[in-house]
Amino acid sequence: MAILVIAEHNNSALNPATLNTVGAASAIGGDIHLLVAGSGCAAVAETAAKIAGVSQVLLADDAAYAHQLPENVAPLIAGIAPSYSHVLAPASTNGKNYLPCVAALLDVDQISDIIAVLSADTFKRPIYAGNAIATVRSSALIKVITVRTTAFEAVAAEGGSASVEAVAALADSGKSSFISEDIAKSDRPDLGSAKVIVSGGRGLLSSDNFQLLYTLADKLGGAVGASRAAVDAGFAANDLQVGQTGKIVAPDLYIAVGISGAIQHLAGMKDSKVIVAINKDPEAPIFQVADYGLVADLFEAVPELTQAV
Amino acid sequence: MKGMHPEQPCRFAGVNFPLYQGDEESMKVLVAVKRVVDYNVKVRVKADNSGVDLANVKMSMNPFCEIAVEEAVRLKEKGVVTEVVVVSIGPNAAQEQLRTALALGGDRAILVETEAEVGSLTVAKLLKAVVDQEQPQLVILGKQAIDSDNNQTGQMLAALTGFAQGTFISKVEAAEGSFTITREIDGGLQKLALKLPAILTTDLRLNEPRYASLPNIMKAKKKPLDVVTPESLGVEIRSTLELVKVEAPEERKPGIKVASVAELVDKLKNEAKVI
Ligand SMILES: Cc1cc2nc3c(=O)[nH]c(=O)nc-3n(C[C@H](O)[C@H](O)[C@H](O)COP(=O)(O)OP(=O)(O)OC[C@H]3O[C@@H](n4cnc5c(N)ncnc54)[C@H](O)[C@@H]3O)c2cc1C
Numbered sequence A: 001m002a003i004l005v006i007a008e009h010n011n012s013a014l015n016p017a018t019l020n021t022v023g024a025a026s027a028i029g030g031d032i033h034l035l036v037a038g039s040g041c042a043a044v045a046e047t048a049a050k051i052a053g054v055s056q057v058l059l060a061d062d063a064a065y066a067h068q069l070p071e072n073v074a075p076l077i078a079g080i081a082p083s084y085s086h087v088l089a090p091a092s093t094n095g096k097n098y099l100p101c102v103a104a105l106l107d108v109d110q111i112s113d114i115i116a117v118l119s120a121d122t123f124k125r126p127i128y129a130g131n132a133i134a135t136v137r138s139s140a141l142i143k144v145i146t147v148r149t150t151a152f153e154a155v156a157a158e159g160g161s162a163s164v165e166a167v168a169a170l171a172d173s174g175k176s177s178f179i180s181e182d183i184a185k186s187d188r189p190d191l192g193s194a195k196v197i198v199s200g201g202r203g204l205l206s207s208d209n210f211q212l213l214y215t216l217a218d219k220l221g222g223a224v225g226a227s228r229a230a231v232d233a234g235f236a237a238n239d240l241q242v243g244q245t246g247k248i249v250a251p252d253l254y255i256a257v258g259i260s261g262a263i264q265h266l267a268g269m270k271d272s273k274v275i276v277a278i279n280k281d282p283e284a285p286i287f288q289v290a291d292y293g294l295v296a297d298l299f300e301a302v303p304e305l306t307q308a309v
Numbered sequence B: 001m002k003g004m005h006p007e008q009p010c011r012f013a014g015v016n017f018p019l020y021q022g023d024e025e026s027m028k029v030l031v032a033v034k035r036v037v038d039y040n041v042k043v044r045v046k047a048d049n050s051g052v053d054l055a056n057v058k059m060s061m062n063p064f065c066e067i068a069v070e071e072a073v074r075l076k077e078k079g080v081v082t083e084v085v086v087v088s089i090g091p092n093a094a095q096e097q098l099r100t101a102l103a104l105g106g107d108r109a110i111l112v113e114t115e116a117e118v119g120s121l122t123v124a125k126l127l128k129a130v131v132d133q134e135q136p137q138l139v140i141l142g143k144q145a146i147d148s149d150n151n152q153t154g155q156m157l158a159a160l161t162g163f164a165q166g167t168f169i170s171k172v173e174a175a176e177g178s179f180t181i182t183r184e185i186d187g188g189l190q191k192l193a194l195k196l197p198a199i200l201t202t203d204l205r206l207n208e209p210r211y212a213s214l215p216n217i218m219k220a221k222k223k224p225l226d227v228v229t230p231e232s233l234g235v236e237i238r239s240t241l242e243l244v245k246v247e248a249p250e251e252r253k254p255g256i257k258v259a260s261v262a263e264l265v266d267k268l269k270n271e272a273k274v275i
């Protein structure tokens, strides 16, 4: 039986997280189909059809799916799922929102946030903020899985030539309705795909001071992240929070500035290739995971670093 | 409130709590709280790889559940809801967390007692059974339990009950028969209108939970706490997931301290080759 991957998109463009999720599907092995559920999203389906390794794209194009409301999307997926051995979605806020509903409708447990595929039924996933890694085996007929996309290589966006088949939409549940969205627009790379991330914590003291980090990030072609304390204090937007309960990132270079290194923060960034910590407290736990630690006042070190790179 | 469920009789005989008054203005909220390892504890994996060592480890209410209780209590203080019922599924010791929730302003508590490991789907089924009995208009859960890191239960409960679903919320505004919620999503924030009954799951920015005062801790000891079993709710504890083993994560290679920004830049360029 084939594997169904749910595409992540905003009705006009495919989110790269989809490519990593297809990567996880190819680690399981078998035919891979992709579901594009949205509204006015035919172009997304065309893009999806070119993904290497995808043999079929299902397109559910209906106003009911415009905002991926789980009350609408989950029954659609659950209706299609019985023809598949696995249903995979990225562990994005979107995937986390609808996929557990699909699992419940199918009466199977969901396997959240897998980081490795050991076999078609056995997976690794972090628990306790990544302080332990569980190996779990599923006996479910349909395995419903969210994928930690930083743990899987993206497949090539080009090279495939899948057919696109329309699937009938179900009626809008009417239980919830979309009012508005406040999505930060930025020319900087997305946290999920950035090669370099400069993250700031409470040590930054204000949102104005976060500009120091944006300047450095721009010079490095990177994105800006934040600790929970920085977000709670209003220094940075909520979607920049890196950690156990925020974004999971794994860039080539992660620069933690004025961040102490609580386990909840480490859970979101400790798989970065190279970690730099800038902190004035030599005992800060962040230094335990840093490849390069600099004990310094950030207000001197960051401008100097920006100059030097 | 329109669309209220019919009045429920007192289910738990012999227990002293006021009968639920199903009048037009009353609205009940159910809050699910989980007993988990305290968030300050760095757990260790057991030597035999069977799990993490929880012996003599501090246990607390899951932080997202504290936020859920706080929100329910605030809704009551605002007059939006009339009764806050807290429920937990777990061992007898989870009564501690239920008492904490009562000290924070919950009116009464239900423990579904089991020593078994219960996965999110079974928890959702048990909560569904409690929802069927209690007929709340609103159920508030945490977005994630910090032990399993599952982030599933609220969504599963929404699917099982057919209630509207609002996950990862940072703001709630109540209106007649519906709620406007703000959700924390990957790119920013999203606003939705939910018809009641609804399921909400809390994100960190929803509120800052209060501390329980000593008088309230004392009062909470007298509030009703019912203990029921999964069997009495007609739910079988089973799972399609088997825990094969639990390992410690790979350790990072120890790093070095650099003395200056210049040395840092040199290392990043010439040793790590990342800039
Ligand atoms: C349920 C739950 C979930 C959580 N989820 C997350 C999460 O996803 N992500 C997350 O990040 N946190 C999370 N946390 C919070 C976490 O426990 C910490 O509170 C938080 O990470 C601390 O942020 P911080 O390091 O910025 O602040 P602090 O711990 O206050 O550290 C500030 C650091 O800045 C340094 N500093 C101050 N001034 C300067 C200066 N001038 N120059 C250099 N250094 C300076 C200090 O030495 C200190 O080390 C969560 C907590 C809970 C309970």
Ligand SMILES: Nc1ncnc2c1ncn2[C@@H]1O[C@H](COP(=O)(O)O)[C@@H](O)[C@H]1O
Residues within 6 Å of the ligand: B032, B033, B034, B035, B062, B064, B065, B068, B087, B088, B089, B090, B118, B120, B123, B140, B141, B142, B143, B144, B145, B146, B148, B149, B150, B151, B152, B153, B154
């Ligand atoms: N055993 C439990 N008892 C009560 N509530 C629970 C239990 N397990 C999970 N929950 C609720 O579901 C939320 C999310 O948990 P999870 O889906 O396991 O990450 C928690 O914050 C609780 O509100």
